Amino acid sequence: MNEILNYFNQLYPSAHCELLYTKDYELLLAVMLSAQTTDKRVNQVTTILFHTYPTLEDLRDASIEDIINIIRPLGTWSRKAQNIHDIASALLEQSHGVVPNDRTFLEGLNGVGHKTANVVLNNLFGEPCIAVDTHVARVSTRLGLAKQSDNVKQIESKLMKKFPKDQWGRLHHQLVLFGRYHCKASKPQCDSCQLQSMCCWYKKQYQKAKKASC
Ligand code: SF4
Numbered sequence: 048m049n050e051i052l053n054y055f056n057q058l059y060p061s062a063h064c065e066l067l068y069t070k071d072y073e074l075l076l077a078v079m080l081s082a083q084t085t086d087k088r089v090n091q092v093t094t095i096l097f098h099t100y101p102t103l104e105d106l107r108d109a110s111i112e113d114i115i116n117i118i119r120p121l122g123t124w125s126r127k128a129q130n131i132h133d134i135a136s137a138l139l140e141q142s143h144g145v146v147p148n149d150r151t152f153l154e155g156l157n158g159v160g161h162k163t164a165n166v167v168l169n170n171l172f173g174e175p176c177i178a179v180d181t182h183v184a185r186v187s188t189r190l191g192l193a194k195q196s197d198n199v200k201q202i203e204s205k206l207m208k209k210f211p212k213d214q215w216g217r218l219h220h221q222l223v224l225f226g227r228y229h230c231k232a233s234k235p236q237c238d239s240c241q242l243q244s245m246c247c248w249y250k251k252q253y254q255k256a257k258k259a260s261c
Pocket of ligand 1: 230235241242
């Protein structure tokens with residue numbers, strides 16, 4: 048596993064979350080909004096959303112229709128708008144307007160699952176977590192760190208067993224960046240990748256190409 052860590056540290060020495068936020072709840076909402084869309088699109092939308100509604104109270108009191116008009120580019124806008132309202136209300140009523148370092152509380156919020164809680168706990172509190180999104184899952188299976196048939200919980204558990212705990216937080220960001228910009232879903236940049244020799248996906252493609260040329 049050292050080979051992977053060394054390579055990622057070389058590629059992304061200061062890997063961090065690419066979602067933009069200045070307040071704790073803004074990160075929570077941004078991660079919730081990022082389901083089934085890109086961080087880039089979320090950043091475009093939240094820039095407007097958090098400027099229009101600069102406090103939790105403003106978000107709680109905004110009309111769902113007005114929020115939908117802002118977040119429409121993200122898809123599933125109706126559910127996400129309701130989640131924004133519900134999360135703002137829950138934070139104000141149950142947590143003094145603060146995002147707590149409390150997984151049970153976070154996972155009890157509408158629209159917040161295990162992965163979102165992991166990202167929030169990792170970024171806000173430095174908790175050792177590996178959130179498995181589509182990029183992390185793809186890179187993990189290609190590198191043989193997990194099986195194609197594994198679900199996200201199984202992938203997370205395998206990654207946590209294979210890598211030292213003090214690397215989990217940074218590794219999560221590095222896996223996301225590697226999947227987003229290097230080991231892309233289509234056309235991964237294998238020619239420039241230093242993990243070829245240990246990559247199951249690359250070996251399979253190489254063997255297929257070799258057979259085809261015989
Ligand atoms: Fe991804 Fe290709 Fe590198 Fe394998 S060799 S990890 S598929 S970029």
